[in-house]
Amino acid sequence: MKFPRLIILFILLTTGVVTLAQTKFGTKDGQINFVSNAQLELIKASSRKLEGILDPATNQFAFRVNIRSFEGFNSSMQRDHFNENYLESEKVPTASFTGKIIEQIDLLSDGSYEVRAKGDLDIHGQKQTRIIKSKTNIQDGIMNVEANFLVPLSDHNISIPRIVSQKIATEIEVSIKAVLTKQP
Numbered sequence: 001m002k003f004p005r006l007i008i009l010f011i012l013l014t015t016g017v018v019t020l021a022q023t024k025f026g027t028k029d030g031q032i033n034f035v036s037n038a039q040l041e042l043i044k045a046s047s048r049k050l051e052g053i054l055d056p057a058t059n060q061f062a063f064r065v066n067i068r069s070f071e072g073f074n075s076s077m078q079r080d081h082f083n084e085n086y087l088e089s090e091k092v093p094t095a096s097f098t099g100k101i102i103e104q105i106d107l108l109s110d111g112s113y114e115v116r117a118k119g120d121l122d123i124h125g126q127k128q129t130r131i132i133k134s135k136t137n138i139q140d141g142i143m144n145v146e147a148n149f150l151v152p153l154s155d156h157n158i159s160i161p162r163i164v165s166q167k168i169a170t171e172i173e174v175s176i177k178a179v180l181t182k183q184p
Contacts, residue, residue, distance in 0.1 A: 030178030
């Protein structure tokens with residue numbers, strides 16, 4: 001009778017390991033903010049529609065946001081120009097960052113980590129390989145991620161007409177806060 005118990009125990013243990021290895025973290029309501037702090041104008045906008053998934057088994061991730069989900073501009077005209085003239089959200093409706101966490105850490109264990117995420121930042125249909133530092137805190141299966149970085153508009157083929165060049169910064173400050181939970 002010991003042999004069948006060992007088989008059952010083995011099956012339970014390996015099933016638990018397989019389930020653990022398939023755990024992914026995700027969010028559908030992360031927050032992303034941007035600030036353009038130009039000489040003549042301060043422009044701020046944010047979205048609570050940042051979606052993302054992270055696979056702790058491979059350290060791979062993918063995040064995206066719908067460009068039209070940004071709100072909080074100084075005026076509706078400013079939002080229209082952002083969508084129509086600069087990011088052309090009809091042609092390129094999303095921005096994304098996909099890649100892999102460089103550090104080899106156990107993302108299933110509680111703790112605070114500073115990690116570097118290397119991947120393709122795709123804005124306005126132009127991909128740039130970037131390394132973005134982030135702070136990650138994991139507590140009881142919930143992952144909080146925060147990151148701050150600069151995005152040069154020229155890297156993503158976003159041109160600013162000379163007439164408004166003092167109202168729009170050439171580098172945009174971006175910040176992200178997301179709470180990722182285990183996904184079924």
